[in-house]
Amino acid sequence: MALFDDIKKEAAETKIASRILAKCSTEIKNRALLAMADQLEAQSEFLSLENAKDLEGGKKKGLSGPLLERLTLTPKRIAAMADGLRQVAALPDPVGEILGIKRLPNGLQVGQMRGPIGVIGIIYESRPNVTADVAGLCIKSGNGVVLRGGSEAIHSNTAIAEILNQAGDAAGLPPCVVNLIKTTDRQAIYELLKMEDSIDLIIPRGGEGLIRTVVEHSRIPVMKHDKGICHTFVDASADIEMAEAICVNAKVQRPSTCNAMETLLVHKEIASVFLPRFAKRLQDAGGEIRACEKTMAILQGNMDAISPATEDDWKTEYLDLTLAVKVLPSLDEAITHITRYGSGHSEAIITNDHSHVTRFLNEVDAAAVFINSSTRFSDGFELGLGAEMGISTSRIHARGPMGLTALTCKKFIILGDGQIRN
């Protein structure tokens, strides 16, 4: 109990610090970010030693190879963390931006001004670089941050947070702006989710179980960061070469990501020409297909790694080179399939039919809707935001890749010269 009192007290300190940070100049924030970057690199050896403790613990606990790999901090990864902070320093400060001031008939000038949200709570798993990435984005946008990483990375996360805080303090940031929860007790998550007086927004980054727990128990608004069951629909009028290049890219370039294609939908009029070409490319890349009946018939003899799809395949985020494939008679059926099975993440159509472009844009309800391009672009950097806090699958506040402005809120500002209301 006393333990959680400490967490509560520290979160309240971060709230107070966030009010000071909200007024910090861009110069101080940038200086702090650059100092943090330098210190992460300068203390690379210390970080590796602390990381080794986590890796040893992980091996003892029997973590899988991929998990241990994600947990590892190599000098290259430490340099990448530092570079991430430098990139954030180079971005424009979103705080103080004034939007759309308009003059009303009574002379009042009404607009909005961006400011920090306050304190952001991040609950995440595994990769320790997240600690530096999200702290950097929060600081630049003027927000305090309460970090709750996974127990498997506690030594690495603690070391990173220590370095960030030392560098931040020296550069003139208020103390406690970056607040890493030190206890690995799972109960601490539930306590955090009740601290609506100190934390203004919760962002869970992790598996489905974590997200469900957070949504169910949080009194604080939550920005979800859900799985991606992404579709690409190859329409009858698609350019075959373009469709082939985009579909291969969406599936093969990095299949373990949430914006990779998981289900390919193909119009029946183009299926017998398109599918054999595409299947060969997928097979060459080591891929495997779960096929609807029509796909099975078309690809018979063309592909070895193919098996009939079950209902479950349409709902699965494989995160590897397995792909579900379905042949459909129309755009309508493609949109119906996406509405039913999609996770609202990223959806694409390859077509040359203008009315189909319009309908796909208007009717597909997802965080990102792509025309004639790869869903792999569903990413803050790739879409020009300059940074990424994650990809929101929530419908309010921010949807899709979240950059710095997604960590701000807008207040109304009203400039008058004596106006009173009648």
Place this chain on the structure above:
Amino acid sequence: MALFDDIKKEAAETKIASRILAKCSTEIKNRALLAMADQLEAQSEFLSLENAKDLEGGKKKGLSGPLLERLTLTPKRIAAMADGLRQVAALPDPVGEILGIKRLPNGLQVGQMRGPIGVIGIIYESRPNVTADVAGLCIKSGNGVVLRGGSEAIHSNTAIAEILNQAGDAAGLPPCVVNLIKTTDRQAIYELLKMEDSIDLIIPRGGEGLIRTVVEHSRIPVMKHDKGICHTFVDASADIEMAEAICVNAKVQRPSTCNAMETLLVHKEIASVFLPRFAKRLQDAGGEIRACEKTMAILQGNMDAISPATEDDWKTEYLDLTLAVKVLPSLDEAITHITRYGSGHSEAIITNDHSHVTRFLNEVDAAAVFINSSTRFSDGFELGLGAEMGISTSRIHARGPMGLTALTCKKFIILGDGQIRN
């Protein structure tokens, strides 16, 4: 239990209906809104009869005069409801608006498109006109709506919802788009707050108790609509006449509203000139002052209805002609007072000092910040939004007066011609 199963089933139907509504043309939505307005007026007599049942029930339950007054549907109020719907019909449709498409170096064109949030849940008290007002805003923005009004207005609300649904059905809206919860069992609120699969956003409109309950129990994102402890700071450089006119307006014009001034802060250099003038006007209007020591000293002999302020006065939303008054030595202390006691609703400064304008805009953390104007303008209509769903005191999604766009979300749209990721 079976009762709540019904509510769950109906909310799921509203979710399905909302997907159809999302694709409805502006023309159909407007036609439905105008038909609803006409029907409310045509069935004015039926509404009055149903309303009489609520009023009778209210009298038996011993509701206060002001509550009974708020509950009453006069022909004039019915006409005002109808006019509200017609005004919403006349507003531009926010659905389908495309924002800021930019071309990236690789040729991708990236922007955002507005669409409905999905289903909005409104939990409200007392005034039955809210039923028509919020239903109209939700329909225009393409959202389904689940309405949970107070038990004291159940007959009036049911009658209004019936009329809206009949008119909507006839105009071609999908059925169940407007879904009024018929049970007055309080437990129904808790059940609603768990229906995250059917409801996308909850907006509570009511007292502090209701809002606290909703925030504590909701698995669904909540837009708060909190009390207004609004300040006006009369700075040393203020134009005395302007300050007097604005402060009288902010307090007296309609003191029962959340955007009325509750605490007046006055710079010590102007206090002895400004306060006696203002106090006279307030006294003439029947007002009363809770004064800090300095204010007491200045107004001694000038005003009868004055008494020393206690700590509680700085925290009180009077909602009538009582005003707390404090004399302060600086802008810094004014901002500190506002940060400590303000509810983040609407705050104003009267000044001619440009650096104070800049600081007030940047440093005061509220939904609406006013320069040289009355906080009474903190309202969707007055600030040019054309409509108002309420005034959000939340920090995410929408802050301040909520118009139609606050009921939408923005998806990314990406227009390519074959781009793949490297």
